[in-house]
Amino acid sequence: MRMLPLLLAAAAFSTPARAKEDACEELVRLNSTRLENSALMDLQTQFHAYRFTRMFLDPLSANPKFGPGWREGNPFWEEAYALLHPDILAHLRAAGAQELRYQEAKLPGKLQAKTCREYLALLRTPHGEVAARIDQAMGSRKFLADLEKQFPIPARLAPFVQETRDEIAEGAALEGSPEVKKQQALHQKTRAQLRAYDERVAAVSKKLEGARGAKEQEASRQFGQELTKRHEERLVSIFRRFAGANTR
Numbered sequence: 001m002r003m004l005p006l007l008l009a010a011a012a013f014s015t016p017a018r019a020k021e022d023a024c025e026e027l028v029r030l031n032s033t034r035l036e037n038s039a040l041m042d043l044q045t046q047f048h049a050y051r052f053t054r055m056f057l058d059p060l061s062a063n064p065k066f067g068p069g070w071r072e073g074n075p076f077w078e079e080a081y082a083l084l085h086p087d088i089l090a091h092l093r094a095a096g097a098q099e100l101r102y103q104e105a106k107l108p109g110k111l112q113a114k115t116c117r118e119y120l121a122l123l124r125t126p127h128g129e130v131a132a133r134i135d136q137a138m139g140s141r142k143f144l145a146d147l148e149k150q151f152p153i154p155a156r157l158a159p160f161v162q163e164t165r166d167e168i169a170e171g172a173a174l175e176g177s178p179e180v181k182k183q184q185a186l187h188q189k190t191r192a193q194l195r196a197y198d199e200r201v202a203a204v205s206k207k208l209e210g211a212r213g214a215k216e217q218e219a220s221r222q223f224g225q226e227l228t229k230r231h232e233e234r235l236v237s238i239f240r241r242f243a244g245a246n247t248r
Contacts, residue, residue, distance in 0.1 A: 023116035024108035030123075032100045039163040040140045045096060046160045047147070049089040053081055056088075056227075065243050072154070076242035083231055083238070091223050095216070103205060110204045119197050122190065127183060130174050131190040137171025140164060 035041050054072070057080055061070040070077055108116075122128040144164055147153070153161055174180060180187050228235075 023113045023120060024111040025104070027111070027116045027120055028104050028107050030120075032104055034136070035100065036097070038136075038140075039160070039167040040143065041096070043144075043157070043160040043164045045089065045092050046157055047151075047153075049085060049092050050154060050157060051151075052088050052092070053085045056084055056224075057081060060239075066239075067246070069246060070242065074242075076238050076245070080235060080238050083234055084227065087227055087230070091227075095219070099209070103208065106208050107201075107205060110208075111201065115197070119194075122193065125190075126179070127186055127190050128194075130177075130180060131187055131194055133171045134175050134180075135191055135194055137168045137174075141168045141172065144168070 057077060058071070060066045061068055063070075072078070072081070123132055144161070
């Protein structure tokens, strides 16, 4: 699962190790908190849990004993979905939290303290905070639009989509505020600075994610095996009852 680009800072300045840890650790933790409290991140997790649950269930429709009647909306399919989905959702949430903790532990040492301090100072100004919120809303809006273009969003995820839209609207509304309009040039400059920081650190973050790719794949494989084994008896019961209902 991919996160939104981290709102962090990076530049080519050298500083003492302890100072680097203090400023950059604070910045990484700040970003982690934003992500964990984001409606968009919750939507992403819910969406992936929905898709992964379907990946377990839908291939059975190709089995002659199941057929096309085995699909979302069928009461037996829904029963199996309700059985598997909570575990998958919990697994993805734990994996997302683990990735953030990994970033918090590893990413600060890859960043430069001088720029971390400068970026923190920029975020703490009124125009910096507003610019960050607007950029986050714009990024979320694009992500949601791309998601809806690529995949049909199921009705069961509608509440999470609405929460994301509300979050986007709240941030986007700041762009039309009198304060922003009054200092338009400063606002645009600040947003450009924030985006430049984001792009630099995203490359560093991506390398860290790549280093964990093989471990994450293995963990997902093991989870899938454990999930099937854990619920095997209940799943077999559902499958048998479905097959019996279809032969009547």
